[in-house]
Amino acid sequence: MKKLMNDPENIVTAFLDGLVAANGERLQRLEGTDVITRRSFKPQKVGIVSGGGSGHEPAHAGYVGEGMLDAAVAGEVFTSPGADQFLAAIQAADQGAGVLVLVKNYNGDVMNVEMAQEMAEAEGITAEMVIINDDVAVDDPEQRRGIAGTVLVQKMTGAFAETGASLSEVKRLAEKAVSRVRSMSVALTPCTLPAVDQPSFDLAEEEMEVGIGIHGERGMDRREVASSAEIARLLLDHILPEIPQGAPLAVLVNGMGSTSLMELQVFANDVIEQLDRDIQHTFVGEYMTSLDMAGVSLTLLALDDELAEHLQAPVKTVQWKQ
Amino acid sequence: MKKLMNDPENIVTAFLDGLVAANGERLQRLEGTDVITRRSFKPQKVGIVSGGGSGHEPAHAGYVGEGMLDAAVAGEVFTSPGADQFLAAIQAADQGAGVLVLVKNYNGDVMNVEMAQEMAEAEGITAEMVIINDDVAVDDPEQRRGIAGTVLVQKMTGAFAETGASLSEVKRLAEKAVSRVRSMSVALTPCTLPAVDQPSFDLAEEEMEVGIGIHGERGMDRREVASSAEIARLLLDHILPEIPQGAPLAVLVNGMGSTSLMELQVFANDVIEQLDRDIQHTFVGEYMTSLDMAGVSLTLLALDDELAEHLQAPVKTVQWKQ
Numbered sequence: 049m050k051k052l053m054n055d056p057e058n059i060v061t062a063f064l065d066g067l068v069a070a071n072g073e074r075l076q077r078l079e080g081t082d083v084i085t086r087r088s089f090k091p092q093k094v095g096i097v098s099g100g101g102s103g104h105e106p107a108h109a110g111y112v113g114e115g116m117l118d119a120a121v122a123g124e125v126f127t128s129p130g131a132d133q134f135l136a137a138i139q140a141a142d143q144g145a146g147v148l149v150l151v152k153n154y155n156g157d158v159m160n161v162e163m164a165q166e167m168a169e170a171e172g173i174t175a176e177m178v179i180i181n182d183d184v185a186v187d188d189p190e191q192r193r194g195i196a197g198t199v200l201v202q203k204m205t206g207a208f209a210e211t212g213a214s215l216s217e218v219k220r221l222a223e224k225a226v227s228r229v230r231s232m233s234v235a236l237t238p239c240t241l242p243a244v245d246q247p248s249f250d251l252a253e254e255e256m257e258v259g260i261g262i263h264g265e266r267g268m269d270r271r272e273v274a275s276s277a278e279i280a281r282l283l284l285d286h287i288l289p290e291i292p293q294g295a296p297l298a299v300l301v302n303g304m305g306s307t308s309l310m311e312l313q314v315f316a317n318d319v320i321e322q323l324d325r326d327i328q329h330t331f332v333g334e335y336m337t338s339l340d341m342a343g344v345s346l347t348l349l350a351l352d353d354e355l356a357e358h359l360q361a362p363v364k365t366v367q368w369k370q
Numbered sequence: 371m372k373k374l375m376n377d378p379e380n381i382v383t384a385f386l387d388g389l390v391a392a393n394g395e396r397l398q399r400l401e402g403t404d405v406i407t408r409r410s411f412k413p414q415k416v417g418i419v420s421g422g423g424s425g426h427e428p429a430h431a432g433y434v435g436e437g438m439l440d441a442a443v444a445g446e447v448f449t450s451p452g453a454d455q456f457l458a459a460i461q462a463a464d465q466g467a468g469v470l471v472l473v474k475n476y477n478g479d480v481m482n483v484e485m486a487q488e489m490a491e492a493e494g495i496t497a498e499m500v501i502i503n504d505d506v507a508v509d510d511p512e513q514r515r516g517i518a519g520t521v522l523v524q525k526m527t528g529a530f531a532e533t534g535a536s537l538s539e540v541k542r543l544a545e546k547a548v549s550r551v552r553s554m555s556v557a558l559t560p561c562t563l564p565a566v567d568q569p570s571f572d573l574a575e576e577e578m579e580v581g582i583g584i585h586g587e588r589g590m591d592r593r594e595v596a597s598s599a600e601i602a603r604l605l606l607d608h609i610l611p612e613i614p615q616g617a618p619l620a621v622l623v624n625g626m627g628s629t630s631l632m633e634l635q636v637f638a639n640d641v642i643e644q645l646d647r648d649i650q651h652t653f654v655g656e657y658m659t660s661l662d663m664a665g666v667s668l669t670l671l672a673l674d675d676e677l678a679e680h681l682q683a684p685v686k687t688v689q690w691k692q
Contacts (some may be wrong), residue, residue, distance in 0.1 A: 050558040050559070050575070050578070050595050050664065051558075051630075051633055052558065052598045052601065052629055052633035052634070052636060052637050052665075052666055053597070053598050053633060053636050054597045054598050054599050054636070054640070059632065059636060062598075062635075062636040062639050062640075063632045063635045063636055063639075065639045066635035066636055066637070066638045066639030066640075066642070066654070067635050069638065069639055069642040069643075069652070070621075070635070070638050070639075070642065070652035070653075070654055071652070102632065103632070105630065105631040105632045105635070106631055110631075236372040236373075236374065237372070253372070256372070273372050275375070275376045276374045276375050276376050276384075277376050279374065299392075305628075305630050306627075306628030306629075306630070306662065306664070307374055307628075307662075308373075308427065308627050308628070308659060308661055308662050309427040309428055309432075309656065309659065310381065310385045310424065310425070310427045310661070311373055311374035311375060312374070313384075313385045313388035313389050313392070313427070314374060314375050314376070314381060314384040314385055314388055315374050315388070316388045316391065316392050317384050317385075317387045317388030317391055317392075318376070318384075318388075320388070320391040320392065321391075330391070330392035330393070331392075332388070332392050334631065337630060337631065339630055339632070340628065340629075340630050340664075342372065342628070342662075343374075344374055369691040369692060370691060
């Protein structure tokens with residue numbers, strides 16, 4: 049698998065350097081870490097931290113900025129950053145009002161954030177954690193993974209923190225957002241890790257993998273490739289029963305890395321046509337990828353007035369501006 | 371080649387429908403055409419129109435909005451729209467101050483715009499044309515293709531038009547921008563058309579194609595795959611002699627469709643490290659794609675004060691917001 053890179057073992061560092069080199073007026077890298085933060089912090093604002101393994105770009109460093117994250121921690125590809133890295137992010141993000149860490153539901157990430165929380169508390173920094181688990185491809189809610197819905201939670205939580213809300217208020221909003229956002233993915237091709245020459249799983253030319261995770265994990269089901277309209281139906285049928293009925297929706301159509309924008313927009317068209325609900329916002333693009341995987345995830349978020357307000361609030365990050 | 375689509379013959383229509391369905395507050399489709407326009411126009415502003423074959427998303431419809439294009443015309447995949455479609459866009463964009471059509475340098479596009487110009491003149495609408503030819507992979511300047519540099523020309527021209535400048539002034543700025551922007555591309559894989567099951571050319575696992583166009587055209591040279599740093603050097607060596615020396619630069623690192631953001635940012639890092647010039651802006655992402663091609667193009671724009679002002683002016687489109 050050909051990739052645009054130099055040393056595969058060094059790809060995360062080169063990525064972070066490139067991001068900061070291209071956006072130096074906005075972003076900085078904490079020395080000696082793989083933590084990207086805002087260049088300037090807002091005093092007394094609750095700090096919002098997120099992070100996890102790399103390979104999901106633009107998540108999470110692309111979402112650092114006003115109205116969203118204060119700091120993002122990048123692990124090696126598909127590998128949780130260590131507790132010390134999360135701690136460095138928490139220390140940087142703490143401006144006297146405490147820190148909320150938004151973490152996708154993977155054992156390694158959750159464990160390392162918990163350790164970082166304890167280390168922060170020992171230094172007198174209050175750090176709370178909210179776990180995001182939007183992937184309905186997994187039946188057991190305890191085991192549900194965090195996938196693309198994560199970025200909507202980050203967006204709304206970050207906007208609310210920007211208003212000066214307290215840590216307990218910000219945590220309450222993040223938990224509400226988590227409870228109302230659900231996603232599911234389909235892969236048309238597997239992904240290939242930079243340091244490995246083999247794809248993460250094999251998929252025949254006429255097959256697709258339904259319910260895959262964002263780390264090249266196998267899905268819940270493998271079947272013949274379907275049309276965009278059929279895939280839209282399939283994902284809607286899994287997601288719709290899992291979100292509050294009647295509420296207006298935000299829709300996120302997320303490309304997994306190598307699916308063209310033309311295809312994503314065709315898929316969005318099918319979702320909108322089949323979704324007999326009030327759709328207030330539709331986002332289409334690459335928000336949470338899985339390296340070079342071809343495929344798509346669909347996220348539905350059941351809005352209320354408070355969530356809608358923070359979803360549409362101004363945001364200034366490398367990836368998300370409005 | 372698996373794609374997320376329904377009927378391949380209908381993919382452009384489905385794409386345009388999806389774009390409008392997801393952005394109805396901002397965009398509309400002119401009935402009976404493949405023209406996307408702003409929902410509301412600014413009276414007495416010079417209209418800015420662009421367009422060409424599809425397959426380069428988000429170009430051009432993703433750039434319709436305040437501070438950039440008034441209307442974009444979408445042809446079938448890699449096929450120029452007809453003169454009647456360009457005419458419809460010109461008619462819609464004309465708000466009494468004339469229209470400038472920005473067209474990439476391909477025979478079909480230029481011919482159809484010329485015909486549309488004549489038809490518009492017959493209706494009393496003044497329509498001027500500026501041809502964009504930023505691709506230095508072709509030696510003969512007359513034959514140089516328009517590739518990713520196009521979007522920078524659209525951005526600056528659109529911003530200037532928004533200030534109320536006259537048609538002749540806007541045309542002057544567009545021509546200056548064209549004279550100062552140069553690009554070149556490398557493909558790691560070919561692209562595959564939606565209605566065709568074969569890639570546009572064959573490329574062995576260890577090969578890359580240097581100087582490809584955005585329509586799956588063969589390049590000027592085929593060689594062994596190089597590192598990101600080596601590709602940066604190669605493209606810089608071709609582009610730098612072609613732009614004014616000494617001026618501050620804007621850099622655009624553009625993904626061809628299926629190259630991950632992580633890789634694009636690694637490449638941007640290599641470009642910035644090797645470019646011993648004053649870099650005022652760096653843009654990294656998918657701006658002008660070639661379906662599902664893997665690869666990258668590099669664009670350098672030599673700024674002056676006027677161009678810099680319009681490059682950083684506010685813009686509100688689906689794809690480009692600042």
